[in-house]
Amino acid sequence: MFEPFFSTKQDGGGAGLGLGILPHAHHPAGGRTEVASEPGRGTTFSVTLPVIAAPRPRILVVDDEAALRRIISQLLADDYEVEVAEGGAALARLAQATPAVDVILCDLAMPEISGDDVVTWIEAHRPELSPRIVLMSGGEPSPTAVGLRARAPARWLPKPFGVDALREAVAACLAATLG
Numbered sequence: 001m002f003e004p005f006f007s008t009k010q011d012g013g014g015a016g017l018g019l020g021i022l023p024h025a026h027h028p029a030g031g032r033t034e035v036a037s038e039p040g041r042g043t044t045f046s047v048t049l050p051v052i053a054a055p056r057p058r059i060l061v062v063d064d065e066a067a068l069r070r071i072i073s074q075l076l077a078d079d080y081e082v083e084v085a086e087g088g089a090a091l092a093r094l095a096q097a098t099p100a101v102d103v104i105l106c107d108l109a110m111p112e113i114s115g116d117d118v119v120t121w122i123e124a125h126r127p128e129l130s131p132r133i134v135l136m137s138g139g140e141p142s143p144t145a146v147g148l149r150a151r152a153p154a155r156w157l158p159k160p161f162g163v164d165a166l167r168e169a170v171a172a173c174l175a176a177t178l179g
């Protein structure tokens with residue numbers, strides 16, 4: 001029944017490919033086909049496909065305050081894969097091509113490597129990640145932040161921020177970069 005080019009139709013009535021391609025279409029993905037036939041009543045084909053979960057967007061939280069990294073991570077963990085890092089560790093992580101980072105939540109005021117430094121490094125070494133940056137700060141924005149804010153106001157998250165503002169900033173960044 002699944003033999004390619006076999007048909008019970010008269011000449012010109014079909015190429016016999018309908019059932020012949022079925023096993024090749026879904027078996028490699030772990031699917032299966034079941035056939036139940038009852039003479040005089042008909043035939044039922046059941047195709048079962050495995051559920052494949054879509055990967056969740058990955059968020060990198062870059063902040064020098066461990067407590068804030070932990071809180072942001074907990075707030076986003078239900079919907080996203082969240083990684084946390086300080087400035088230097090964040091740059092090391094961003095130097096890796098995989099796994100991909102979909103949003104970078106980056107504090108501006110960090111003591112050793114600032115948010116400006118992170119943005120400058122990204123623009124020089126991984127420019128494709130530049131649209132994925134959301135800057136966070138409770139102080140006056142730096143010239144880099146002012147420029148970024150002018151180009152993309154949604155990519156600025158003033159501290160202190162609430163849960164809704166955090167989620168909206170992440171969602172807006174994802175919508176703009178992942179379509």
